[in-house]
Amino acid sequence: MRRDESLQSIAKFIAEYAAHMMGCGVHTSRVVRSAKRIGDAYETDVNISVFQRNIILTLKENNSDKIHSEVVDIPALPISFEHNAELSALSWNIYDNNLSLADAWKLYNKIVNAPSIDSLFVLILVGFANASFCKLFGGDWFSMTIVFSATITGMFLKQQMQRKHFNHYIIFIVCAFIASLCASTAYLFDTTSEIALATSVLYLVPGVPLINGVIDIVEGYTLTGFARLVNALMLVLCIAIGLSLTLVLVKDNLIIN
C-alpha cells in the first residue's frame, strides 16, 4: 500500500462513507465510483455489492493477496444534496491530494456533522414551493395562499412525526390527509379549489428516490433501482390513501363539467 493505513481501517472508512452516501439519496453508480476512487487513492481495489439496506464491500491490496470484507447497514437519513455533493468532492480531494486516512475521517465527520438546514427555514420554503406548484398548474392567488398554509401545516406535522420516529408510511398517509383536508377548505370559495386540493400534497412526492430508481436501473443496478422504485411507489400509494380520505369527504363538492 502507498501509505501506512491498514486494509481494515481503509475498508471501515469506505464502508461508512458509501453507506452514508446511499442513505442520503445518492444514486448507486456514483457511490460505487466514489468508493472505488478512494480505494485507488489508497492503492486498493474496491468491489462493492449494494443492496437496499446493506452494502458488502471487499478490498484487495494492489500487489498482494491481502483481502478484507466489510458489511455495513445503510442508515435511514434525510435526503441531502449537500452531503451528496460534498462527499463526492471529498473522494476527489482524497485522490488528488493524497490525504491520510485520519485527515479523510476529519473531513468526513466535518461534512456529516455540519448543522443541517433549519427546520423552520425548510418549512417556509416548502410552503412557497408548493404554492408555486399551485400557480404553475393554473391556481389563482387565493388558492396559492390556501396551499401555502395547508403545506406548512402538513409539513410541520411531518417534521414532528419524523422526530418522534413514527412509521414513515403512517406519516405520509396522515400528512397527505391533513394537508389535503386543509386545502379542501378552498371549496368554500369561488376559487381554483381543485388545483389547490391536488397540489397540496405535492411536497410529499418522493422525487429523489423515484429519479434514483430510474437512474440505477438505466445504469445496470437493477436490484437497488427496483427496490428504490418500489419504496417510492409505496410512499406514493400512501399519499394517494391520504388524499383519497379527503376526496371521500369532499366528493359532493367536486364539480364535473
Place this chain on the structure above:
Amino acid sequence: MKIFWDTIADYNQTTWVAQLFIILIGMLLTGMLYRSNKTWIKTAMKGYLAFTYLWIAFVYYLYFGEARSYHLVMTIFWSLMALVWIWDAAKEYTTFERDRQLDWLAWILLVMPFIYPAVSLARGMEFPQITSPLMPCSVTIFTIGLLLLFSKKINLFIVLCLTHWSIIGVAKTYSYNIPEDFLLAVSAVPALYIFFRQYFRHTLKQPSKPDAKYIRALLILLFTIMGISLTGTFVWGVVNHAFTL
C-alpha cells in the same frame, strides 16, 4: 350567503342559553388560569377548549350548518383540532406558562370575541342573525389570545391550524359579507409571528443553517407580506364598499 346567515340565526336562536353558559365557564377558567398555575386548571382549560371545538364541529357545523354544502369537512377539521387538545392534555404539552411579554395584545384578543356581536349590531343587524362569541372565528381568536397570554411553550400544530382558519376568515369577510372576521385576520398576524419566534427561539440559539438572523429576517418578511396583503385587501374592501354606497 342567505343560507349562511339563516343557519347562524337558527344556531343563535336555539342555543343562546347554552352559549352563554359555555362562555361563562371559559371566562371563569381563564381567570383561574391567570391567577394560578395548578395542573388541574391547565387540564380543565384544555378539556374546555376540546369541548368548545367539538361544539363548533358537531353543534355549529354538523347540526345547524347542515344546509351548507361543506359542513362535513368543517366538522372533521374542528374535531381533529379537538383531538389535538385532548392529546395535548394527556401529554401535558402546552404548559400554559406566562411569558409576560405582550400581555396587552393577548388581552385585546381575549376581549375580541365580545366585539364580534357588537360589530354585527353596529352594522344594523339584529339578534339572532348576528355573529356570536361561540362561533368558529371567535373561538379561534380566543384560543390565539389565550396561547399568547401563556406563550412560553405552545402547541404549534394548533397554531398552524388556526392560522389556516384565519386565512379562510379573510376570504369569508368578502364572500359571506362578514367584516367582523377582519378582526381575526388583523389580530392573528402579530400573534402568529410571536408564536413562531417563541417556538423556534431555542433552536435558533444553536448553530443553524442558514444563520439565525436570516431565518428571523425570512419570518419578518413573511409576516410583513401577510400584513401588507391584509391591509391592502381591507382598504380595497372599504373603498369598494364606499363606491357601492
